[in-house]
Amino acid sequence: xxxxxxxxxxxxxxxxxxxxxxxxxxxSLVAGKIxxxxxxxxxxxxxxxxxxxxxxxxxxxxxxxxxxxxxxxxDKGLSTSQAVSILxxxxxxxxxxxxxxxxxxxxxxxxxxxxxxxxLARQDAEVVGVIGTGGMAFEQLLGVLAVRTVKKILLYxxxxxxxxxxxxxxxxxxxxADIEVVSEVNQLTAQADIINCATKSHEAVFDxxxxxxxxxxxxxxxxxxxxxxxxxxxxxAADLIVLDDWEGAKxxxxxxxxxxxxGRFNWNEALSLTDLISQQVSRQHxxxxxxxxxxxxxxxDLAVGVGAYKLMQ
Amino acid sequence: xxxxxxxxxxxxxxxxxxxxxxxxxxxSLVAGKIxxxxxxxxxxxxxxxxxxxxxxxxxxxxxxxxxxxxxxxxDKGLSTSQAVSILxxxxxxxxxxxxxxxxxxxxxxxxxxxxxxxxLARQDAEVVGVIGTGGMAFEQLLGVLAVRTVKKILLYxxxxxxxxxxxxxxxxxxxxADIEVVSEVNQLTAQADIINCATKSHEAVFDxxxxxxxxxxxxxxxxxxxxxxxxxxxxxAADLIVLDDWEGAKxxxxxxxxxxxxGRFNWNEALSLTDLISQQVSRQHxxxxxxxxxxxxxxxDLAVGVGAYKLMQ
Numbered sequence: 335x336x337x338x339x340x341x342x343x344x345x346x347x348x349x350x351x352x353x354x355x356x357x358x359x360x361x362s363l364v365a366g367k368i369x370x371x372x373x374x375x376x377x378x379x380x381x382x383x384x385x386x387x388x389x390x391x392x393x394x395x396x397x398x399x400x401x402x403x404x405x406x407x408x409d410k411g412l413s414t415s416q417a418v419s420i421l422x423x424x425x426x427x428x429x430x431x432x433x434x435x436x437x438x439x440x441x442x443x444x445x446x447x448x449x450x451x452x453x454l455a456r457q458d459a460e461v462v463g464v465i466g467t468g469g470m471a472f473e474q475l476l477g478v479l480a481v482r483t484v485k486k487i488l489l490y491x492x493x494x495x496x497x498x499x500x501x502x503x504x505x506x507x508x509x510x511a512d513i514e515v516v517s518e519v520n521q522l523t524a525q526a527d528i529i530n531c532a533t534k535s536h537e538a539v540f541d542x543x544x545x546x547x548x549x550x551x552x553x554x555x556x557x558x559x560x561x562x563x564x565x566x567x568x569x570x571a572a573d574l575i576v577l578d579d580w581e582g583a584k585x586x587x588x589x590x591x592x593x594x595x596x597g598r599f600n601w602n603e604a605l606s607l608t609d610l611i612s613q614q615v616s617r618q619h620x621x622x623x624x625x626x627x628x629x630x631x632x633x634x635d636l637a638v639g640v641g642a643y644k645l646m647q
Numbered sequence: 648x649x650x651x652x653x654x655x656x657x658x659x660x661x662x663x664x665x666x667x668x669x670x671x672x673x674x675s676l677v678a679g680k681i682x683x684x685x686x687x688x689x690x691x692x693x694x695x696x697x698x699x700x701x702x703x704x705x706x707x708x709x710x711x712x713x714x715x716x717x718x719x720x721x722d723k724g725l726s727t728s729q730a731v732s733i734l735x736x737x738x739x740x741x742x743x744x745x746x747x748x749x750x751x752x753x754x755x756x757x758x759x760x761x762x763x764x765x766x767l768a769r770q771d772a773e774v775v776g777v778i779g780t781g782g783m784a785f786e787q788l789l790g791v792l793a794v795r796t797v798k799k800i801l802l803y804x805x806x807x808x809x810x811x812x813x814x815x816x817x818x819x820x821x822x823x824a825d826i827e828v829v830s831e832v833n834q835l836t837a838q839a840d841i842i843n844c845a846t847k848s849h850e851a852v853f854d855x856x857x858x859x860x861x862x863x864x865x866x867x868x869x870x871x872x873x874x875x876x877x878x879x880x881x882x883x884a885a886d887l888i889v890l891d892d893w894e895g896a897k898x899x900x901x902x903x904x905x906x907x908x909x910g911r912f913n914w915n916e917a918l919s920l921t922d923l924i925s926q927q928v929s930r931q932h933x934x935x936x937x938x939x940x941x942x943x944x945x946x947x948d949l950a951v952g953v954g955a956y957k958l959m960q
Contacts, residue, residue, distance in 0.1 A: 335731070337650055337745070369691065374684045376702045376709065381740060383709050387698050389689045396689065396696050398713055400733050402740025410739065418648070418742040420713050420731060426723065427694060427715025429731040432650070432745040 338646065340434040347438075347642040349476045352445035355641030357611060359390065359633055360449075364612045367392040368633050380405060388632035390640060394424040397636040399435050413469065415439070419639045431643050435635065440473040442638040443628060446578050447530070447552045448477030450607060450626035453616040454576065455528050455550035460485040462511075463526030465519060465540060466533035467491040467500035470554055472507075474530050478552070479509065486512045488522045520544045531555055531563045538589065542567035547621040553589075554628040561588040564625060570598040573622035574615075579631035580606040586629040651959065653747040660751075660955040662789045665758035668954030670924060672703065672946055673762075677925045680705040681946050693718060701945035703953060707737040710949040712748050726782065728752070732952045744956050748948065753786040755951040756941060759891050760843070760865045761790030763920060763939035766929040767889065768841050768863035773798040775824075776839030778832060778853060779846035780804040780813035783867055785820075787843050791865070792822065799825045801835045833857045844868055844876045851902065855880035860934040866902075867941040874901035877938060883911040886935035887928075892944035893919040899942040 362368050367390065374385040387398040401417040408414060417435035422428065459482050464471055467489055478484065487504065491497035497515045504513050516522050523529065523544040533539050533555040542565040545551075556563040566589055569575065577583040583590060584601055593599035609615055617624055675681050680703065687698040700711040714730040721727060730748035735741065772795050777784055780802055791797065800817065804810035810828045817826050829835050836842065836857035846852050846868040855878040858864075869876040879902055882888065890896040896903060897914055906912035917940075922928055930937055 335650070335745070335747070337648070369689055371687045371689055374687060374698070374700055376682055376684055376700060378682065378702060378704055378737065381737070383700070383702060383735065383740075385687070385698060385700050385711055387687055387689060387696070389691060389696060391691055398698055398711070400711060400735065400742065402735055402742070404740040407740065412739055412741075416740050416742060418733060418745075420733060420745075422696065422713065422715055424691065424694065426725055427696075427717040427720065427729050428725075429713065429715070429729060432648070432731075432733070434648070 335429055336431040338431055338433045338642065340437045342646070343434065343642050344437050346646050349441065349444060349448065349480050351641055351645060352441045352638050353448050353480060356442060356445045356634060356637045357449060359637035360608050360611045362390060362392045363633055364608050370632050373632065386632035386635060388636040389424065390636055393640050395636070395640045396422045396424055397639045399632065399635040419635060421639050421643055433639055433642065435639065438638045438642065439635065440470055442634040443470060443554055443630065444473030444477035446607060446628055446634055447474050447554065447626065448480045450576055450610065451478050451528060451550060451552060452481035453610050454574065454624040454626055455482060456548055456617065456620060459527035459550065461488065461525050462528045462530060463488045463490065463522035465490050465522065465529060465531045466555060467497045468532060470532040471500065471530065472503065474532050474552065474554060478528055478530065482528070484511045486514065488526060489513065489515045490519050490522045528552070533563055534561070535563050536560060537562045538565040539563050540565060542571065545623065547623065550624045552626045556588040557586050557629055559586065559588050559591050562592065564589050566593045566596065566598060568623065569593040569625065571623055572625045574617060574624045575604040576607060576610055576626045577604050578607045578628040580604065582629045582631055583627060587627050590627060648742055649744040651744055651746045651955065653750045655959070656747065656955050657750050659959050662754065662757060662761065662793045664954055664958060665754045665951050666761050666793060669755060669758045669947060669950045670762060672950035673921050673924045675703060675705045676946055677921050683945050686945065699945035699948060701949040702737070703949055706953050708949070708953045709735045709737055710952045712945065712948040732948060734952050734956055746952055746955065748952065751951045751955065752948065753783055755947040756783060756867055756943065757786030757790035758951070759920060759941055759947055760787050760867065760939065761793045763889055763923065764791050764841060764863060764865060765794035766923050767887065767937040767939055768795060769861055769930065769933060772840035772863065774801065774838050774840045776801045776803065776835035776842045778803050778835065778842060778844045779868060780810045781845060783845040784813065784843065785816065787845050787865065787867060791841055791843065795841070797824050799827065801838060802826065802828045803832050803835045841865070846876055847874070848876050849873060850875045851878040852876050853878060855884065858936065860936070863937045865939045869901040870899050870942055872899065872901050872904050875905065877902050879906045879909065879911060881936065882906040882938065884936055885938045887930060887937045888917040889920060889923055889939045890917050891920050891941040893917065895942045895944055896940060900940050903940060
């Protein structure tokens with residue numbers, strides 16, 4: 335059995351690989367070649383262990399990701415989420431690799447954001463606004479940068495110093511765009527063609543009236559029914575809404591659950607990422623407001639786990 | 648993260664450790680300190696992936712065992728079952744070890760057999776009969792040898808050559824008892840004080856009329872409703888039946904499911920291994936027939952996974 339550390343995976347497996355592998359797995363999902371079971375959740379003392387298994391009958395691998403979500407961890411200088419995956423080969427049942435899956439989780443989330451953004455954002459989108467500059471923001475942004483030529487990146491964080499640190503991280507990653515930290519979220523929404531949200535907020539993180547026509551919004555916070563990130567008015571006004579996992583979102587995406595309860599949104603209005611890929615759906619009009627909401631699913635973890643393993647063989 | 652290979656674990660962690668650790672975990676289970684969720688099963692092409700998670704709030708660890716069960720594997724020179732476990736520490740959510748779990752699975756099954764045999768077999772039991780000398784038989788026998796002074800071991804296997812190979816394995820393990828291969832199963836039942844069954848049979852592997860009064864039987868084959876191992880007449884005649892996991896057995900233990908359907912057995916007659924440990928139940932009369940049926944459960948895997956990890960720190 336091979337052990338693949340975060341650093342080894344980061345050295346070899348990047349956003350372009352992840353986007354290609356996630357697209358192929360979505361096609362396998364459409365073709366009925368992916369089997370999943372509902373994830374197992376075990377809670378204790380406010381902490382959660384999540385177990386997400388998935389089988390790929392095309393590639394002949396199965397993968398289970400194990401994530402611990404410990405909300406008190408940042409106070410101890412540790413990450414809230416820690417993930418590891420076990421990859422098994424389906425011709426012999428052999429367990430072939432243990433993968434540190436924290437980077438892979440961020441990367442696959444960025445990759446699905448990139449795939450959705452490629453179909454949904456305006457072709458000429460060149461200004462990206464980032465709301466929330468925490469752990470998931472960097473790869474979410476890399477996903478967007480993989481599919482659009484971005485000239486300007488605006489950063490907003492509740493604690494402004496964190497946005498400034500993130501700006502430095504982007505500069506040292508040699509990202510070729512103007513990078514600006516803003517102190518008011520409206521400065522960001524007024525300019526952004528694409529808005530990335532990755533917060534732990536329990537209320538909408540921007541004012542709907544400040545959103546430009548033609549904006550595409552990516553949301554990946556709000557992964558619990560109690561959380562809110564995208565404005566419900568924006569959900570109601572959106573011309574096209576795409577969910578990374580239609581079933582998962584119904585149980586997890588807080589602001590969409592609220593919007594549905596308020597009669598301002600219906601799940602049947604939303605497409606899934608597989609619809610986008612298999613039916614080649616894209617934005618219809620230059621002034622449409624589009625939303626991509628991600629909650630994650632086991633087959634995305636499988637896509638990048640198998641992809642990284644095969645690449646690094 | 649630490650990787651613990653089968654050989655490393657075999658070098659350090661043995662039956663006496665496993666018996667002690669399984670007993671402690673059973674006490675934690677009684678005390679409500681163990682949380683489990685129903686295992687996830689994903690089947691494809693006749694092969695099965697099983698995911699068995701468990702959380703121990705006393706030791707502050709969680710463990711998930713991933714087992715592939717591939718019935719066609721022996722034709723390729725591979726094991727039918729291959730297991731790996733991930734151990735996570737519950738103070739920080741850190742994933743601390745990947746354990747090769749094939750030996751640990753056999754060992755914990757032997758350990759629970761030992762614990763049950765210690766309470767159920769006659770104190771003066773000295774002849775053990777082994778029916779089925781495949782992959783699980785060695786540690787099942789070690790479990791019995793850990794709790795009784797055995798003078799004679801009788802071996803029966805459908806393919807006699809395999810029983811002879813197993814006899815050689817026992818001799819090279821320096822097991823201090825007479826070892827004899829028999830060609831007829833009745834030769835074994837007529838002498839054995841303890842009968843160990845570990846087969847993949849779909850019918851009873853011994854004749855009830857040949858079973859001596861006072862015999863204790865351990866069964867660990869028959870892990871699917873379609874399988875049979877212990878004679879239904881013996882189940883009906885038994886004075887005390889103990890299941891390693893009362894709930895699991897109802898869905899898995901083939902001959903008990905049949906005996907119940909035939910009106911010859913009622914699940915409420917059976918005790919669980921936790922009853923045995925917490926209420927200090929043991930055989931009542933020298934002539935009683937007692938049965939211990941094992942189907943396995945995630946908390947046994949957790950017991951030995953945590954035990955091996957702590958010992959080898």
